[in-house]
Amino acid sequence: MATRRSPKLDKKQAVDTALRLLNDVGLDGLTLRAIAKELDVQAPALYWHFKNKQELLDEMATEMYRRMVAGQRIPPDATWQERLTIANTGLRAALLGYRDGAKVYSGSRFTGTEHAVRMEENLRAFVEAGFELGQAVRALTTSYFFTLGFVTEEQGVEPLPGDRREGYDPDERAARMAEFPLAAAAGAALFQDFSAGFEESLRLLVAGIEARYGIS
Amino acid sequence: MATRRSPKLDKKQAVDTALRLLNDVGLDGLTLRAIAKELDVQAPALYWHFKNKQELLDEMATEMYRRMVAGQRIPPDATWQERLTIANTGLRAALLGYRDGAKVYSGSRFTGTEHAVRMEENLRAFVEAGFELGQAVRALTTSYFFTLGFVTEEQGVEPLPGDRREGYDPDERAARMAEFPLAAAAGAALFQDFSAGFEESLRLLVAGIEARYGIS
């Protein structure tokens, strides 16, 4: 009866393939023709499943988020501090998992409402810890925006973990900045160990929330 | 002698025109041909002054930064808290001054080293206030990344101050989110008053820096 022979192409597979391809070619190289070729299909075929390229990108961002959530284990008895740290460390890791991940992600909008379940969960945890809803929103979004900004910048310097973009040799930079000793020395703190810097920033944020909202 | 009749086109004027055009057409509409037309010139003429489009965008970002610095009056006796607040409020205002401002800005790199003078100034002020250099860098970059992430998101919802993008009607959103009461209610705190939210986040950050580094 309803067993129409499986179509050559389906939405989920297209999104998966596009995400895989993204790591090889980057956002600039991620053309519809390239994606189509990977799927053994002609480019306009994608328009049967997506109304335009942006809708495919939106689906990609949503899938990135889905995988991030799936990869996070939050202990049921986690404090709000642990929760915030895990959520943002996980978000950063998820974005770093794809070349131009942060750009793709923050240039897109989630499809559906699936993403709201984790958001609801986080908000509830914060409210139960004693936050007012507005405070919880502020605490979570502040860290969220910070993480997006951080990784965007990070991937501008290091497109994929390991290979650094030209113009970012630390020594070369220091030489160029010779007139500005503090700014030159800051390069080390900035471009050396992104992970350590990121975590320190999160600690700063946690400390601020504790202090300002009086909840530890 | 050296008064060669001024060429039709010069770098600074091209950048100014491109920045003005950006507000009319957005980043997608900002094509070399459109910029050239505005300058009464053919598109390839731009390649005499810029090696490619990215270099023009870099110059635009640098000019945005220049104007931001010019528009900021930092009192000589400002505390580090005031300094951080002024710097980031000013950055946000500068980015909001252009459609897709945050995207253009964080997709580009500064040309030259001019930007380093303000950075040096800020770092020195923090060090003089008692911070170690690493702490100063962390405090300033954390807020910097936050602001970039915040405005990127803000301009995703409100391309230009005033006109809101479709799909972001607060009531419609609340209805769609009916299963997630906290997330639905969070919409108000998120999409209502961006400026108030931004300032509260900065206060959170300032409080965190005070608490963790013990400097008030």
Place this chain on the structure above:
DNA sequence: CCATCTCCTTAACACTGTTAAATGCCTGCG
């Protein structure tokens, strides 16, 4: 068996960033 719906292909369009070559205009030199 024919009509219909689903899913994909082929062909084409307008437009993009970018390069190559040709063309004036201005300067400095003989």
Place this chain on the structure above:
DNA sequence: CGCAGGCATTTAACAGTGTTAAGGAGATGG
């Protein structure tokens, strides 16, 4: 004065982009 040569631009063209229109193969349902 004439002419070489660089500066700054134009014209023409190219490969490649997202997207649309039209058509066709293949299964489904009446």
